[in-house]
Amino acid sequence: MAASPEYPLFREALGRHLASLQGLSGVQAFLREGDGLWQEAARFGKIDEARMMPTLDAYTPDGGGAVEAIAGAQNAWAAHYMVGGAGLDLVLMLRLDGVAPADLQSQLTLVETRVGWLLVAALSDRSAQLGAVAIGTEVGSQILLDAATARNRRQLADQWVARLEKALTPDLIAVTWLKGDKPKLQALSGGGMVDRNSEARSQIEALADHAVRARAPQIIDVVDAEPDDKLPTATDDQLPDPKEQILLEDAMARIRVLGGTRGLSLPVYGGDDPKAVIVCIWADDTLAGDIHPESADLLTQVLSTSLSIQARAFPSLWRRVGNWLWAIIRGVFGPTVWRLKLFLLLATCLIVALALWPSQFQPTFSARIEAQDRRVVSAPYDGFLAEAPFQLGDRIQPGEVIVALEDSDLVLQLAETQSELSEVASEVQAARAQRDSARVQSLEAQSRQIQVRLDLLQRQLDLARFEAEAPAVVVGGDAWRRVGGRVRLGEPLLELAAPDGFRVLVFIDEDWVADLDADAAGTLLLTAHPGAPIEVTLSNITSDPQLRDGVNTFTAWMDIEEQPDVVLLDGMRGVVRVDGGETSMLGAYTRGAARWLRRTLWRWS
Incomplete structure (x- = not known):
């Protein structure tokens, strides 16, 4: 048969004590420990699944037995019996076929007399289960200790x-x-x-x-x-x-x-x-x-x-190799003298190898693209801004209007001044005809003043529209935001730069200022173009110190060797790696510590 039942003695007792019951065509037994869940302990013959849950839900320890007729069948009865024992509750559900009502009472009495023996068998099975668990626990503790x-x-x-x-x-x-x-x-x-x-x-x-x-x-x-x-045999299902x-x-x-x-x-x-x-x-x-x-x-x-x-x-071979290497490291750092000597020997060999291994200083610094040869477009006179078609980053072609001021008032003033100059010229002619030399001199002086004012108005009118003479890029200003507003004489409107006139502004740590050559080569990597490194050359280091991230830095200019294929915009940020000269692997990784040690020793000396 299949896996051993959980209640073998109970199943055997159920078959033995109920075998003589007249008309028994099906029996189902449920057991429950304490307030736990009901567990089916045995099932034989025909079972009415629809009656199972209502009967279990209606369980009471002293419920006793009950019987009712099965609808649609002659002399067919569904009975159940409930009883509570010492730690176990028992519910029996039975189906009786072909039992006359006169014989039903005697059959149910027979069931009641057998329930006590069934409950004793179930308690015996439960005791055996608890003993088996105890044995398993004892054996398990010994197995774990030996593992x-x-x-x-x-x-x-x-x-x-x-x-x-x-x-x-x-x-x-x-x-x-x-x-x-x-x-x-x-x-x-x-x-x-x-x-x-x-x-x-x-x-x-x-x-x-x-x-x-x-x-x-x-x-x-x-x-x-x-x-x-x-007893009846099991159904097909x-x-x-x-x-x-x-x-x-x-x-x-x-x-x-x-x-x-x-x-x-x-x-x-x-x-x-x-x-x-x-x-x-x-x-x-x-x-x-x-x-x-x-x-x-x-x-x-x-x-x-x-x-x-x-x-x-006891781990695997690779784990053992790792443990063995770790044990060697721990042994080298042990307290005995020979282990210390071995460690010093290995450390010396490592230092010598690093000192002979050639390398290069390649410090990295923050950088920014800056436009070179900037030009500022200012307001030529007090007036109102009429046109400003370009914004930051726009490229301007030769002949395009950069900014334009409102010039209608200038045209009107220029016409009035020319008319005034014509009137003065007529008066001069009349005064000469009258041979009035004093008036002629006065009118000529007035004519010269009007001419100066006329030239000034003409100059302002010429400057009202500023056109580009060469290709340029807008790198500053806010004229496009002030169209229609009033501007003052000399007020800056836009800032222009040549498209190919960009340089790199680098912020070099003070610790590296004295160690970099004047024409040191480097590589610029912009944040906007991480896949296109740009070759640059150090031009000069200025005397402008700036505190950046707690480190004193000096600004330096680097020239771009060849115009890259990518678009450069004023203000782009990136990182520059500068060639600092030949050194060893030891010097490259201990430079900072060595300089700090030299400064500390000098301070103490």
Whole structure:
């Protein structure tokens, strides 16, 4: 039959005490411990699923029995009996067919007289289960204590065999390890030798494979238990799955080949995957009856934990190599003199190697693109801004209007001044005709003043529209925002620069100012163009100190060697790596510490 029932004595007592009940066509028994959930302990014959939950919900410890007729059937009755015992509650649900109402009372009385014996059997089963769990706990503690001393899995398998052989007393116990998906026999009880190819080995590995597929402990009894002919047989929907039945029959056949009547297979997991399977075989069924699912599950968990403990205590080869290297490092730093000398020797060799390894100083600094040869477009006179079509970053072509001021007032004033000048010229002619020299001189002086004012107005009118004479880029100003507003004479409107007139402004740490050559080469990498490095050359270092991120820096200018393919805009930021000259690997990585040490020693001297 399949896995051992949880209440075997109860099932046996149920069949024995109710077998003589007249007309019994189905019985279902439920047990509950304390306030836990109801558990089906036995089922035979026809069962009415619809009556199950209402009956269990209506349970009371002293409910006794009840019976009602089944609708649509003649002389068919549904009965139940409820009773509470010492730690266990029992509910019996029965179906009686072909029982006359006159005989019903006697049959129910017979059930009531048998309930006490059924409850005693259930309590006996429960006591056996608790004892099995206690045994599993004791064996488990010994297995866990031994796991840390097993240097390899073969020793761990021998420990499992020894502990389980003493606790379960099987006639055969075997440990198989899974290599890939196939179990391979590793150890046998009694110190038996593992043959490479044998019939017993094949049967044991097949039983282990059966447990791996089931992914649960398998307790298998090969003694065929025929159903009680005095009780109805199970209905078709209660029959086991044909596939599971085939696997079960195969496992039973293999246990018979090994000379056993009962078998136990315990899969051992490492994480989510099975790593080993333990197979136990009993030649008789006297001791195997003490094995219960609770103890099997507990042993499975304990064995999985012991496998993890052994793996941590004795890791794999690579882990051992790492531990060995770490032990060497710890040994070098030990307190003994020879270890200290060994450490100093290794450190000296490392320092010499680094001092002979050629390298270069390549410090990095923050940088920014700056426009060169800037031009400022200012307001030529007080007035109103009429046009400003370009914004920051726009490119201006020659002949395009950059800014334009409102000139209608200038045109009007220019016309009035020209008219005034014409009138004065006419008066001069009249004064000369009258030979009035004093008036002629006065009018000529007035004419010269008007001419100066006329020239000024003409100059302002010429400057009202500022056109580009060469290609330019807008790099400053805000004229496009002030169109229609009033501007004052000399007020800056836009700032222009040549498109190819960009340089790099670098902020060099004070610590590197004296160590960089005047024409040192470098590489600029802009944030906007991370995939296009630009070759630059140091032009000069200014005397303008700035405090940046807590470090005193000096601004320096670097020229761009060749115009890059990318678009450069004023204000772009990036990082410059400057070639600081030849050095060694030791000097490159200890420069800062060496300079700090020299300054500290000089301060103390």
